[in-house]
Amino acid sequence: MGQQTIVIKLGTSVLTAGDIHLNKPRMVELVRQCATLKQQGHQIVLVSSGAVAAGRSQLAQPVGDSISEKQMLAAIGQGQLIHLWQSLFALYDIPVAQMLLTRADVEHRERYLTARDTLTQLLKHQVIPIINENDAVATSEIKVGDNDNLSAMVAILANANKLVLLTDQVGLFTADPRTNPQAELIAQVHKIDDELRALAGDSGTSLGTGGMATKLQAADIAQRAGIETVIAKGSEADIVLKIMSKEALSTTFMRFDAPLEGRKKWLLSAPKSTGTVIIDNGACLAIARQGASLLAKGVVGVSGSFVRGDLITVTDSQGQVIAKGLCGFSERELDTIKGCHSLDIASALGYKASSVVIHRDDMVLL
Ligand SMILES: Nc1ncnc2c1ncn2[C@@H]1O[C@H](COP(=O)(O)OP(=O)(O)O)[C@@H](O)[C@H]1O
Numbered sequence: 001m002g003q004q005t006i007v008i009k010l011g012t013s014v015l016t017a018g019d020i021h022l023n024k025p026r027m028v029e030l031v032r033q034c035a036t037l038k039q040q041g042h043q044i045v046l047v048s049s050g051a052v053a054a055g056r057s058q059l060a061q062p063v064g065d066s067i068s069e070k071q072m073l074a075a076i077g078q079g080q081l082i083h084l085w086q087s088l089f090a091l092y093d094i095p096v097a098q099m100l101l102t103r104a105d106v107e108h109r110e111r112y113l114t115a116r117d118t119l120t121q122l123l124k125h126q127v128i129p130i131i132n133e134n135d136a137v138a139t140s141e142i143k144v145g146d147n148d149n150l151s152a153m154v155a156i157l158a159n160a161n162k163l164v165l166l167t168d169q170v171g172l173f174t175a176d177p178r179t180n181p182q183a184e185l186i187a188q189v190h191k192i193d194d195e196l197r198a199l200a201g202d203s204g205t206s207l208g209t210g211g212m213a214t215k216l217q218a219a220d221i222a223q224r225a226g227i228e229t230v231i232a233k234g235s236e237a238d239i240v241l242k243i244m245s246k247e248a249l250s251t252t253f254m255r256f257d258a259p260l261e262g263r264k265k266w267l268l269s270a271p272k273s274t275g276t277v278i279i280d281n282g283a284c285l286a287i288a289r290q291g292a293s294l295l296a297k298g299v300v301g302v303s304g305s306f307v308r309g310d311l312i313t314v315t316d317s318q319g320q321v322i323a324k325g326l327c328g329f330s331e332r333e334l335d336t337i338k339g340c341h342s343l344d345i346a347s348a349l350g351y352k353a354s355s356v357v358i359h360r361d362d363m364v365l366l
């Protein structure tokens with residue numbers, strides 16, 4: 001492939017030097033590699049963790065791990081982080097931009113499109129966007145929570161070809177190599193299933209967030225959006241350049257051949273599901289095999305709390321997640337009309353309403 005847009009996510013494990021201090025020589029190395037890629041005509045977006053660690057290293061007294069303390073640390077450290085990136089990229093005359101996002105910035109379609117436009121403009125002007133979660137103000141309702149998932153959202157926003165997750169391991173192993181020295185590297189993954197998810201543990205340190213589990217979630221989103229994901233070790237010499245020339249020891253998650261179109265990519269990446277609809281086997285087959293919309297007739301149960309237009313999860317009667325999509329009814333309406341023929345919905349509710357529960361254009365299969 002020729003010139004590509006590459007989102008590179010740098011975990012705290014890559015950006016800290018065995019403790020909480022930012023690893024400046026490592027950052028210099030990564031900047032040099034990004035500059036080389038830019039010279040080759042590639043577009044680069046960085047998702048940089050490290051704000052909390054950087055904040056901690058600046059305070060003389062020890063600080064705890066409560067949410068408000070971490071938010072304070074992020075507010076202190078983010079400035080130092082972006083200052084360092086800016087100074088290092090300036091050595092190559094490459095301008096950078098800071099974008100601090102939360103889930104709320106991508107959850108609503110208009111805000112998603114605004115963030116996408118900003119990113120597109122920055123790339124058009126040869127600027128490297130450096131993105132982190134806006135930890136200082138992100139409440140539990142609006143935060144993504146980890147930069148792996150955030151980087152998958154960014155990869156979709158940037159219409160990227162590749163998502164590179166740099167961490168402190170060479171890739172995904174059959175078990176956490178920290179605790180299991182016999183663990184073996186999995187070089188290539190075509191589809192992420194429950195068996196693979198069971199291998200991916202949490203972060204082995206108090207600095208990282210989510211470990212391999214969130215990296216798999218990110219790779220899963222990216223794969224479906226048609227983006228290849230590579231997990232590799234950020235401390236390896238020339239690692240990003242080696243990934244580009246396919247010489248890196250790493251785990252590659254192949255992209256799906258039939259990627260989703262724009263609106264469905266947004267559905268996949270952003271909104272949080274607030275409820276669940278359980279459907280019968282006939283409806284499962286119709287939506288999964290025939291690409292049909294979900295009708296009330298196939299609905300056997302409803303849970304959670306949602307209003308018309310909210311994103312909900314669709315499961316089969318065994319609880320297996322089949323799809324997610326924007327629901328045409330509230331949970332109370334859906335409970336009333338479950339099992340109804342589409343023509344009977346209006347009389348069951350007492351007013352005219354949508355004839356489908358989730359339209360196929362508003363649904364992604366999982
Ligand atoms: N199956 C696995 N393969 C590789 N690493 C794993 C696995 N399960 C858990 N891990 C842990 O995930 C950690 C990397 O995630 P994390 O600490 O969140 O790093 P980062 O800061 O780069 O996001 C590794 O150091 C490792 O201990």
Ligand SMILES: N[C@@H](CCC(=O)OP(=O)(O)O)C(=O)O
Binds near residue numbers: 011048050135148210
């Ligand atoms: N936003 C946080 C990092 C969150 C996160 O996902 O961390 P990591 O698992 O190290 O990529 C920070 O800047 O400290």
